[in-house]
Amino acid sequence: EIVLTQSPGTLSLSPGGGATLSCRASQSVKSNYLAWYQQKPGQAPRLLIYGASNRATGIPDRFSGSGSGTDFALTISSLEPEDFAVYYCQHYGRSPFTFGPGTKVDIK
Amino acid sequence: EVQLVESGGVVVQPGGSLRISCAASGFTFDDHTMHWVRQAPGKGLEWVSLISWDGDSTYYADSVKGRFTISRDNSKNSLFLQMDSLRSDDSAFYYCARGDVPVQVFAPSDFWGQGTLVTVSS
Numbered sequence: 566e567i568v569l570t571q572s573p574g575t576l577s578l579s580p581g582g583g584a585t586l587s588c589r590a591s592q593s594v595k596s597n598y599l600a601w602y603q604q605k606p607g608q609a610p611r612l613l614i615y616g617a618s619n620r621a622t623g624i625p626d627r628f629s630g631s632g633s634g635t636d637f638a639l640t641i642s643s644l645e646p647e648d649f650a651v652y653y654c655q656h657y658g659r660s661p662f663t664f665g666p667g668t669k670v671d672i673k
Numbered sequence: 674e675v676q677l678v679e680s681g682g683v684v685v686q687p688g689g690s691l692r693i694s695c696a697a698s699g700f701t702f703d704d705h706t707m708h709w710v711r712q713a714p715g716k717g718l719e720w721v722s723l724i725s726w727d728g729d730s731t732y733y734a735d736s737v738k739g740r741f742t743i744s745r746d747n748s749k750n751s752l753f754l755q756m757d758s759l760r761s762d763d764s765a766f767y768y769c770a771r772g773d774v775p776v777q778v779f780a781p782s783d784f785w786g787q788g789t790l791v792t793v794s795s
Contacts (some may be wrong), residue, residue, distance in 0.1 A: 566735070600781035602718075609768055609785035610710075610718065621783060623772075653718050657779050660732035662708070664718040 569665035589656035595658030675699040682789030695752040695769030703747035704771030711765035
């Protein structure tokens with residue numbers, strides 16, 4: 566089983582600032598099958614990034630993904646008020662499709 | 674418009690059984706792999722199971738293997754999760770989610786339902 570570790574656990578930032586979230590895998594992720602999701606309280610997760618660096622439909626270009634192998638990152642270039650949420654990474658190259666524990670981005 | 678609506682979540686005693694459902698609409702259901710993902714209140718996401726578009730392939734998290742069974746009825750655009758030998762740590766919101774690439778098992782989930790709450794308690 567691939568274990569995903571996300572850091573930091575919490576990121577306290579101001580609107581307009583930038584954010585970089587890390588996701589590290591215990592083994593190489595096949596074909597960079599790594600996704601990022603955003604979840605707000607009381608809502609289902611929303612797909613942001615797939616294939617490590619491809620934005621999903623309708624996702625603003627302030628969100629970008631990078632990385633390969635075992636080290637991945639999600640960057641938010643300029644935080645909007647609606648971006649304060651919890652972010653999860655997930656690999657989907659083989660079963661089980663584990664999620665990381667999440668990074669909470671909250672308002673400083 | 675893609676819609677996924679879960680149902681069937683209730684309070685059940687430890688050791689009991691429950692089947693939850695997901696009704697899909699707005700897309701060609703039998704082209705897509707479907708997933709169950711759960712989230713205990715205030716906790717993170719845990720992938721539970723997937724079933725391929727044709728029902729021929731199924732996969733499970735170790736935590737539920739041998740206790741849960743995923744299935745689908747493509748004629749009724751429905752996804753199911755049969756949960757047996759339930760434990761208190763199975764208590765969670767259960768989301769159904771769609772694999773975003775047609776006829777592909779290894780794909781991320783692009784649409785999610787709003788979840789159904791399963792509580793295992795005496």
